[in-house]
Amino acid sequence: MSDTFRKAAITGHPVAHSRSPLVHGYWLKKHNISGSYDRIDVSPEKAEDFYRNFQRSGLDGANVTVPHKEIAAAACDRLDDAAKAMGAVNTLWLDETGRLCGANTDGLGFLGNLDQLAPGWDVSRESAVVLGAGGAARAVVWALLSRKFTIVHIVNRTYEKAKAITDAFGSGTVAHGWDKLGTLLGKADLLVNTTALGMTGKAPLEIDLAPLPETALVTDIVYAPLETDLLRQAKRRGHQTVDGLGMLLHQAVPGFERWFGVRPEVDETLRRLVLEDLGVVA
Ligand code: ATR
Numbered sequence: 001m002s003d004t005f006r007k008a009a010i011t012g013h014p015v016a017h018s019r020s021p022l023v024h025g026y027w028l029k030k031h032n033i034s035g036s037y038d039r040i041d042v043s044p045e046k047a048e049d050f051y052r053n054f055q056r057s058g059l060d061g062a063n064v065t066v067p068h069k070e071i072a073a074a075a076c077d078r079l080d081d082a083a084k085a086m087g088a089v090n091t092l093w094l095d096e097t098g099r100l101c102g103a104n105t106d107g108l109g110f111l112g113n114l115d116q117l118a119p120g121w122d123v124s125r126e127s128a129v130v131l132g133a134g135g136a137a138r139a140v141v142w143a144l145l146s147r148k149f150t151i152v153h154i155v156n157r158t159y160e161k162a163k164a165i166t167d168a169f170g171s172g173t174v175a176h177g178w179d180k181l182g183t184l185l186g187k188a189d190l191l192v193n194t195t196a197l198g199m200t201g202k203a204p205l206e207i208d209l210a211p212l213p214e215t216a217l218v219t220d221i222v223y224a225p226l227e228t229d230l231l232r233q234a235k236r237r238g239h240q241t242v243d244g245l246g247m248l249l250h251q252a253v254p255g256f257e258r259w260f261g262v263r264p265e266v267d268e269t270l271r272r273l274v275l276e277d278l279g280v281v282a
Contacts, residue, residue: 006035007058008259011050011072012065015039019274020063023252026273027264035260042068051075054092054100061093061259063252069104069135076102085168086138091255106139109251111147114219116250116266117242121190121217122147129153129181129188131205132195133161136221140192141169153184186211191234193220198228205230209237220244224280245271 010020016039024037040057042050044067050057051064051072064072069088073079076089077099083089089102114121128149130140133156144152152169155176156162162175176184185191191212197205199222207230209218218234223244231241249266257263 004034006033006060006259007038008035008061008063008255009038009040009059010063010065011040011042012068013041013043013047015041015065018065019248019277020065020252022274022277023249023270024256026270027256027262028260031260031262031264033260033262044068047071048075051092051100055094055098061091061255063255064090064092064102066135073102073104076100078102080104082107082139082142085142086135088135088138090251091258093255093258103254104139104142105251105254106136106247107143107146108254109247109249110140110143110221112250112253112266113244113246114217114242117246118217118240121240121242122149124189124215125149126189127151127153127184127187128190128192129155129184131155131181131191131193131197131207133158133165133175134194136194138165138168140194140221141165141173144190145169145172149190153180153188155181155184181207182211185209186213188212188216191216191218193222193228193230196222198222198230200224207233209233209239212237212239214238217242221247223248224278226275226280245274249274 010018047068052075073089078101080103083102083104086104091103091105128144152173154162159177166173166175196202218239219242220228221244222228226243234241
């Protein structure tokens, strides 16, 4: 890549809480790259105009956070497969001809985290149980189907939201209400929490892991606290567990590579830096 100064940013509303500048700032410094990564708060009234005229922002690329992931996707000239499947983008860049391209790397972040911390986790890919049916659940379902899981069960308080995901993804996915959880856990190779339950300040995730086969892997996308009650209970029962911090870090990798030309690593120093900033005790 040339030494021209390249600019990227996290865009959304609000963006003050975002750890993306810390993550990309760490990689820019580590690789001695001439570039910047800022925060740009895009108000909801201005969002459509901002993304439709992204070239005018002066940015080479951006991340997109809530609530603009869908508006930004609609403004793109080209979307990757994940973004098409989810109808939402978290990563933008301009191609050589100035066309706006969008990707959704949340699913890749989920996979990158498990690949790094639980190598071989996807060897037995029969049945996965995903708790929750929001945007994060969509990304996780996309990720699991991309790794050829035979069946992905989506379990959600509001059945209709789980059903909307299975309608979008089709065969290999099944929607359920919470009442089916016990039975489903009995056959699961993987359990993923994508709800906010168990996060600091939110209601606890109350779940009995007794039916879960001992070989099942348990992961949570919540990372504050780093060890959620779900992960603690799973560890106590002898399950392999993976915390959610890595998904946040790994989803940033493809964007950085696209904008700045270097594929960065999620290393221990970065994990510690972000944990400290979050005030989370590892
Ligand atoms: P995101 O897009 O970040 O994944 P979201 O759309 O707010 O977040 O989704 C949050 C998920 O947590 C939803 O699946 C939600 O269930 P509903 O669809 O029934 O709202 C789930 N959730 C939140 N609070 C919950 C609670 N107290 N009990 C059970 N599920 C809950």
